[in-house]
Amino acid sequence: MxxxxxxxxxxxxxxxxxxxxxxxxxxxxxxxxxxxxxxxxxxxxxxxxxxxxxxxxxxxxxxxxxxxxxxxxxxxxxxxxxxxxxxxxxxxxxxxxxxxxxxxxxxxxxxxxxxxxxxxxxxxxxxxxxxxxxxxxxxxxxxxxxxxxxxxxxxxxxxxxxxxxDAVTAVSGSGPAYFFALIEAIARAGTELGLDEDISMALTIQTALGAAALAQQSGEGVATLRENVTSPGGTTEQALQSLQTSQFDAVVAEAVRQCAARARTLGEEFG
The missing domain is CATH 3.40.50.720 (NAD(P)-binding Rossmann-like Domain)
Incomplete structure (x- = not known):
């Protein structure tokens, strides 16, 4: 039936x-x-x-x-x-x-x-x-x-x-907002470099879409994909070094931990 x-x-x-x-x-x-x-x-x-x-x-x-x-x-x-x-x-x-x-x-x-x-x-x-x-x-x-x-x-x-x-909430449940925030930040930086707002946003969104699709379809790990686009002494390496100097990984990890902690608290309140 x-x-x-x-x-x-x-x-x-x-x-x-x-x-x-x-x-x-x-x-x-x-x-x-x-x-x-x-x-x-x-x-x-x-x-x-x-x-x-x-x-x-x-x-x-x-x-x-x-x-x-x-x-x-x-x-x-x-x-x-x-x-x-x-x-x-x-x-x-x-x-x-x-x-x-x-x-x-x-x-x-x-x-x-x-x-x-x-x-x-x-x-x-x-x-x-x-x-x-x-x-x-x-x-x-x-x-x-x-x-x-x-x-x-x-x-x-x-x-x-x-x-x-709770971990799922922190990674994927709230995850879209992290990517939206990153898109906003990259597009804003593009306009500060002289691009029109609509052009900068369109390029950023398409880049996010393409990167996600490539990660899903290529069969390569994301670390390998990152390395493939990072030439020694090149522009991408310079950008990634700046992110690491700013403790990018640690900032993201702390945000995810804070989200999971809040999810646990809310679960206790609803429970």
Whole structure:
């Protein structure tokens, strides 16, 4: 029997996952969603979904997997509104940052299998990086279905412990912002050297895109790729030496550590 997936929340992330699932061959009849925003639900109608509601009434009954795609602050009330519809064979996939499995379990009851996901914003264009961790009660088929959902919006990895999701938050969850900040800094430097703002930004964004694609597709390690473009005594070597003089690696590492620490703190607060 074809699996059915229900989305609690129909924002950008849920919409991207639904679009990706349909592109992967899911029927719109296998997908449903609840969201208080009629505009958000109207977007899903464009994908052919018909089982939609501004309230969760009857939306989640019989769903094999429920995707909680709402803000962490409203997770308790949102899950409470659907708890009675979640059967003993159903699973919950939460993409709400910072909410530990124990807390999620307390809101849906002990019979629902819970999976946590840490996605990132490029998932909204199908280029996300998501990490999953599953409670012991999650079956192989439930793990597979959850992975299908996140793969529909990018790539997926599984981590060995829930605590590692804090590290994932620091690397990929918040990671896009680091790259945006770097793009801003390089483009700004370009304008200071005389380039028009739009030209400097276009060159910087394309360079970031090309470098990422090359790292992904070349089969070479990123260190080798860096060395390949760094000629002794050349311009790139001069730039990299300046970065190292400014303790570039240490600054980045500290930022990532601070992010992970904040993720742990928020998890404790939500827990």
């Amino acid at each position: 074809a699996p059915h997936i229900a989305f609690l929340g129909a924002g950008n992330m849920a919409s991207a996952m639904i679009s990706g699932l349909i592109a992967e061959g899911f029927s719109p009849n296998q997908l449903r969603a609840s969201d208080p925003s009629e505009a958000a639900l109207a977007r899903l109608q464009e994908y052919g979904l018909t089982r939609l509601g501004t309230t969760p009434d009857e939306i989640f009954e019989g769903a094999d997997l429920t995707v909680a795609a709402v803000k962490p602050q409203i997770i308790p009330s949102a899950l409470a509104s659907i708890k009675g519809q979640l059967g003993p064979d159903s699973a919950l996939l939460s993409i709400a940052a910072g909410i530990p499995i124990a807390s999620l379990q307390s809101h849906v009851g002990p019979d629902v299998s819970v999976i946590r996901c840490m996605p990132n914003t490029p998932a909204m264009i199908g280029l996300g990086a998501s990490a999953l961790f599953a409670a012991d009660t999650v079956s192989a088929s439930q793990r597979s279905l959850a992975e299908q959902v996140t793969n529909a919006a990018g790539t997926t990895v599984w981590v060995a412990s829930e605590a590692l999701l």
